[in-house]
Amino acid sequence: MTMGEKPTLVSLASELGVSRQTVSNALNAPHRVNPTTLERVRKAIADSGYRPHVAGRQLRTRRSRNLAMRLHSTSDGINGSILDRFLHALTEAGQRHGYRLTLFTADDDEGEVAAVDELLSIADIEGFVLTGTHHADTRTSWLLEHDVPFVCFGRPWSAEADPFDAPHPWVDVDGSTGTAEATALLLERGHRRIGFLGWPEGSGVGDDRRAGWRRTLHEAALDVEELSCGVDDSVTAGARGAQELFDRGATALVCASDSLALGAVAAWRAAGLADDGDEPPVIGFDDTPVAAALGLSSVHQPIEAVAKHVLDVLLRRLGGDHAQAEPPLHQLLPSSLVVRTPDPYLLGRRPPDQDTQA
Amino acid sequence: MTMGEKPTLVSLASELGVSRQTVSNALNAPHRVNPTTLERVRKAIADSGYRPHVAGRQLRTRRSRNLAMRLHSTSDGINGSILDRFLHALTEAGQRHGYRLTLFTADDDEGEVAAVDELLSIADIEGFVLTGTHHADTRTSWLLEHDVPFVCFGRPWSAEADPFDAPHPWVDVDGSTGTAEATALLLERGHRRIGFLGWPEGSGVGDDRRAGWRRTLHEAALDVEELSCGVDDSVTAGARGAQELFDRGATALVCASDSLALGAVAAWRAAGLADDGDEPPVIGFDDTPVAAALGLSSVHQPIEAVAKHVLDVLLRRLGGDHAQAEPPLHQLLPSSLVVRTPDPYLLGRRPPDQDTQA
Numbered sequence: 281m282t283m284g285e286k287p288t289l290v291s292l293a294s295e296l297g298v299s300r301q302t303v304s305n306a307l308n309a310p311h312r313v314n315p316t317t318l319e320r321v322r323k324a325i326a327d328s329g330y331r332p333h334v335a336g337r338q339l340r341t342r343r344s345r346n347l348a349m350r351l352h353s354t355s356d357g358i359n360g361s362i363l364d365r366f367l368h369a370l371t372e373a374g375q376r377h378g379y380r381l382t383l384f385t386a387d388d389d390e391g392e393v394a395a396v397d398e399l400l401s402i403a404d405i406e407g408f409v410l411t412g413t414h415h416a417d418t419r420t421s422w423l424l425e426h427d428v429p430f431v432c433f434g435r436p437w438s439a440e441a442d443p444f445d446a447p448h449p450w451v452d453v454d455g456s457t458g459t460a461e462a463t464a465l466l467l468e469r470g471h472r473r474i475g476f477l478g479w480p481e482g483s484g485v486g487d488d489r490r491a492g493w494r495r496t497l498h499e500a501a502l503d504v505e506e507l508s509c510g511v512d513d514s515v516t517a518g519a520r521g522a523q524e525l526f527d528r529g530a531t532a533l534v535c536a537s538d539s540l541a542l543g544a545v546a547a548w549r550a551a552g553l554a555d556d557g558d559e560p561p562v563i564g565f566d567d568t569p570v571a572a573a574l575g576l577s578s579v580h581q582p583i584e585a586v587a588k589h590v591l592d593v594l595l596r597r598l599g600g601d602h603a604q605a606e607p608p609l610h611q612l613l614p615s616s617l618v619v620r621t622p623d624p625y626l627l628g629r630r631p632p633d634q635d636t637q638a
Numbered sequence: 639m640t641m642g643e644k645p646t647l648v649s650l651a652s653e654l655g656v657s658r659q660t661v662s663n664a665l666n667a668p669h670r671v672n673p674t675t676l677e678r679v680r681k682a683i684a685d686s687g688y689r690p691h692v693a694g695r696q697l698r699t700r701r702s703r704n705l706a707m708r709l710h711s712t713s714d715g716i717n718g719s720i721l722d723r724f725l726h727a728l729t730e731a732g733q734r735h736g737y738r739l740t741l742f743t744a745d746d747d748e749g750e751v752a753a754v755d756e757l758l759s760i761a762d763i764e765g766f767v768l769t770g771t772h773h774a775d776t777r778t779s780w781l782l783e784h785d786v787p788f789v790c791f792g793r794p795w796s797a798e799a800d801p802f803d804a805p806h807p808w809v810d811v812d813g814s815t816g817t818a819e820a821t822a823l824l825l826e827r828g829h830r831r832i833g834f835l836g837w838p839e840g841s842g843v844g845d846d847r848r849a850g851w852r853r854t855l856h857e858a859a860l861d862v863e864e865l866s867c868g869v870d871d872s873v874t875a876g877a878r879g880a881q882e883l884f885d886r887g888a889t890a891l892v893c894a895s896d897s898l899a900l901g902a903v904a905a906w907r908a909a910g911l912a913d914d915g916d917e918p919p920v921i922g923f924d925d926t927p928v929a930a931a932l933g934l935s936s937v938h939q940p941i942e943a944v945a946k947h948v949l950d951v952l953l954r955r956l957g958g959d960h961a962q963a964e965p966p967l968h969q970l971l972p973s974s975l976v977v978r979t980p981d982p983y984l985l986g987r988r989p990p991d992q993d994t995q996a
Binding site: 288289290291293294299300301345346351353361364367368371372375380381382383384385397398399400401402403426427428514515516539542570573574 | 646647648649651652657658659703704709711719722725726729730733738739740741742743755756757758759760761784785786872873874897900928931932
């Protein structure tokens, strides 16, 4: 082994000219190894400072460095990409701290609690990350009651209680700051009848996004409550909802998702509202890859920061060796608008022909 | 505890009126538990048939039931969704067999091998799943050399060797069957100048998809090699590539991805080739959520079947208690076309107004 390299089970095996299984057996099932070989392997292990097998290590240190998260099924895959981005960011942030992420699936809250219950028994999971918090979420009370370390991506959505009084840690994104920016941009561009295309009232996340639009119009002394529309979260529903809002006189739309915004752009084009050179007066939410691909402006959630904070709070709770300042128990990070110039194709126009430049 | 329910660490704690940590300590750090309590907990554990802590269990059975996979970064998030679908399917298939999936990240092949090397040392991973196989893939030789159980999603892409002679197991999807179906459908609809909008020659996956188009046109005695175009995998590049193919006289396009197809639909619309009532003569690949949302026909990969086969082969290799017939070492599953009626908005047309039906 080269000086300075960290020994691994594989490098030890390679150095000794034995199989990986032999080194593993020397550590965990020494009776299976020929005594002469066993002595050689043990000496090499001692000399190398190699960290032995995790199962033995776990019993001594009681630290598995395993976290677990339920893998949510995605809705239409456009908006679902935000949870996949979170998964990527959390995996990367965990890896930087030597933690791994284990995935499981469940059909609903109850199934998730049952899976957590089982994982606590059969796997050595140190802590859990919850996503998709919602009204009447039964998961958090169960986890609190059983003293299971966890952090939520998503604030508790309760009409009665202040989320900042919640007994458990959470990190969330304030959707209203981004939709306020989006509304302000459309005002700046001269629009006065700006609609909000969102989900039916009552979903915490959707109402939060609507709040930024409403606040900004109130501040501008514009009252356009009639220009709010709640539909299912899909491209098709978005197109039909947008058509209705355009019919009611809206000239621009702030949307609760990029799926809705895609539908709205299509409806705007179909309604013949576009002059040549116009940009679609539509702003999406979640800054998905589809929005980026088509040049659609969209509200961005700082998912990497969310993942980092979730991990900081969870590792602190786990009493790791992370000697950082105590992170706040509840964190609401602002969302922000990403302004884009749309791809000419988004407008249904043929772009300037570059080949004519001889 | 209710009769018939499976005891868990949490249910035991609840039944005994002690904390989860106390039950865990009784199993793993008995010196920390008050002797009277310890005796009570131990008796309850013995009575319940509870399976003790995994770390202890691992040392006895040497089965962690942990698999690991590198979480690939996605490209534009449209096409990347296929690997996220695979991740979901693999997690679910694993769970049905009592296996969990642990994720890690890496920047490249070398980083992936280093991560596998480290995981073999510090975590108890039974086997690995590789995705994104490509020409000159250095990962498989390393894993073979070190006798690490693994299965690839993706065949080995080597010009010299028959993938069915590969020394390691793989499962893959034959992209050419789906693009052949797509081409046949466009022929049926009267098109004779059918183009292929793909990636530059040399990528195994892209060439495989092109092969189905080429084969079908040759069988129809049409030679349209000039109607093949290779561009970067993005909506914008797809639009420009499609415009070029339409300029060369193509009337319909089979695409290597849904990103390219989205660009192609936009180019077709911008080029003014659409008559009212026309469907975009464009077929995508991967049957992504975006294609479903917009009503775009697209080639579907049987990802759930891939995940199931990957797991069957891997578990068999791990010598589990899955007393099934030996699964084939190399499996190529056919892709197939999903034909859709496009959403009217995809065409830039206002749909029939349903409200006029009084």
